Amino acid sequence: MENKNISYFKAKPGSGLKGFSLIMKTLTVLLFVLPGLAYSQTAVPLDSLKADSLKGEIQYDIGDLIKTIFQKGNKKPSLASEKSGLTIMPSIAYNPSIGAQIGIKVVGGKVLGDDPNTYMSVAATSASITTKGIIYFYLSHNAFTNGNTWNFQGSLVAAKTVTPDYGLGIGAAIVGNEADLALNNPDRVGRVLHGQFYNFREKAYKQIVENLFFGAGVSFDIRRKIEDRSSSTDLTPYHVYSDRYGYDRDHYMANGLLFNIQYTNRDNQNRAFKGIYADAGFRINQSWMGSSKNAVQFTTDFRKYWSLSKRNPEHVIAFWNWGSYLVSGSLPYLELPGTGKDAYFRSGRGYTVGYFKGPQYFYSEIEHRFPITRNKFLSGVSFFNIQSTNDDMGTKLFDKWQPGGGAGLRVLFNKATRTNLCLDYAFGKYGARGFFLGLNEVF
Template sequence: MPRIFAVIAVLILCCRSFGLRAQNPTGTLVPPDKLVDDTTGQRDIIGIALKVTHIHIKKTPKVRGQRVYYSVIPLGSSIPGGGEALITSTNAAFMLGDPKNTFLSNVTFSPSTNLRGEWNIPFRSNIWSPGNRWNYSGDYRLTFYPQFTWGLGGNTAPSDKILVRYTYIRFYQNFLRRIANKPYLFAGIGYDLDYHIHIRPKNDSIDITKFTGYKYGTGNHTNSFSSGITFNLLYDSRNNPLNPLPGWFYNAVLRVNPKILGSQTNWYSLYFDARKYLSFDPDSWNVLAFWSYLWTTMGSNAPYLDLPAITWDANQRSGRGFYPSRYTGRTLWDFETEYRRSITRDQLLGFVVFGNMNSVTEPGTSQFAYLHAAAGAGLRIKFNKHSGTNFCMDFAASKGYWSLYFALGEAF
């Protein structure tokens, strides 16, 4: 659908026009007096809890002379495949260098289980070396949660679905180096591994290959293994990914999965991500954010569970209001926007309203033919003012589906 690609082009051009204004030949973040957050007058859950309980704790530990700010919270939520889960989300945020030229690093660990033999153990990291010379990002997961699938395309009936079980191992690691004299531009390589073990339907009378009409990685009681090298180009002028300040973000990832590295088929993918953040008041939380990404396998024979699917972006935070993997195709496009605003002057409470839309290519024509939309709103509670971490509670709905979402840190 040409209109979709026109929207993508306009978004890219808009982001580029804003990004050019952020250039700074000195190599420091722009402007340092605005980006180094002053927490004076702010309140957070941790501070309130300590005051109420009269607990006195020592200063937070240091990493290379810098403070480490922890956010830990247990909560419950619905899970893919049905049922409820117990989730504990832990985030550690820290700076390894001078805040004037070093972004905030963070690691996240969010294990979950429904206490019935289904679980998810994810660990993510985004580390910035002193002076932002290097960026190291990782995504490691061990998962056994069943997933519904509706097959390929954007016109599948809500009730026409099957439950697929498998154990999933993911290992992603990237190494990016700052390009000389470009304070926000990085390039590098990485390695991605996706291993789906013992793929099977809930009912053995169902043939996954026949149901999906896709022959790669869909055999009952089989495994799917993908191993590939990634080539990465990143432009990031945000200094806090947990709660992005004004700035913009581009990320392009070309993934090559040859049989020589163990992949069952030779396949390729391209992931392009663009985001823009506009602040209307530098002294309060008043931000309009935009996000769009295009994810395509470029017609190659990627295994079914590695195909682009809504909610399966790099951080699994897209598509609020859609069931995970509700729409799957060889190419997926997603656009989201969110308005974020403080309710109280101390920024303890805030709210967001958001909307998103997506489309996947059809299996027969490889064209975008259907557009799907969702919308929602959420409450924000400042959990840790030093790292800018918010506790997020969102409600989102699309046609025939709704869900509640809980997380530490903004969706994008």
């Protein structure tokens, strides 16, 4: 299972462009009109919230709901500062490719140090198993030392995976030979790749000046026992690409050095109300580190948040752009950037992981986040995204775009860390649509 944050996804052909056009028009209205109506009907008193933080304010989260149900007496909601920064929840999901999933997920947050300007450190771990025998474990962290002198970001993944595959490129029609057509897969016929996946990534950032960090690290991506069980022919996207670029069909490694520069002044790493996050860097895969091929990638990640209200700072417009561009060499097929291939597997709602992919990839998304209830227990979002990529058959980056969008509900899971339970329903082209479930905002 590649995307640990997807609860349910179904790609169903036959919706047609007219239906999609109507959906996009509807979403455009939702993006700006419906949130405004919900907000105007649930406004809270002017002095009930601080302009830039909810810390110390009375809020209602799932922990308070449980206390209300199971404890006698009228239990009042606690202050955000009184709450534990640890959230434990079952990890339950269903996907036609993986079956039913059950597991456990833990998300935590804590400020490490006495300096009042220190950013909150966050960490998460999850272990799950599915009815089809898929096993997935991950551990991730984003930690800031006192005064933000150092920032450590890393993850560890071990999995027996099922990876959906829809071919190379952005779905543009091409003229080519039989192998080119199989690789491009213009009809987006879905396949499934089985295998084992192991990843270790760690980066250390040093603060140069306030909010500006320089970082370096390593990443090891290892895949074993890769199988395309959906077809007995060699004319599948994975087989054609692997043979064309000289990769073993059964296994490969993509191991490299990471060099990044980062700027961040977000007020919270889980759910920002204001600020900027920007990261740009190079990944240099090296054969002397065990990588199957040498390659140089340039990646960018930019996020901006505008709070629209002083009395309700969680009423936010958020923008995200993520890109990855191959500078030299080649990448294994399953390591190509694409839909849902960002660091946290959250991009491209409306499509499954890897639905569009290529050596050069560009993605942008805008989201409107708005409060629903006075006690902050429920809020909502509406969002719209676009993506573009190139392929081997003549389609260049930005030649064609694929849109997606939808709306969702947020349930305040832990007010101390601003952790939300996120439930989204999203649409894409080719009849793609699905339900997405996860902890913490998508970006």
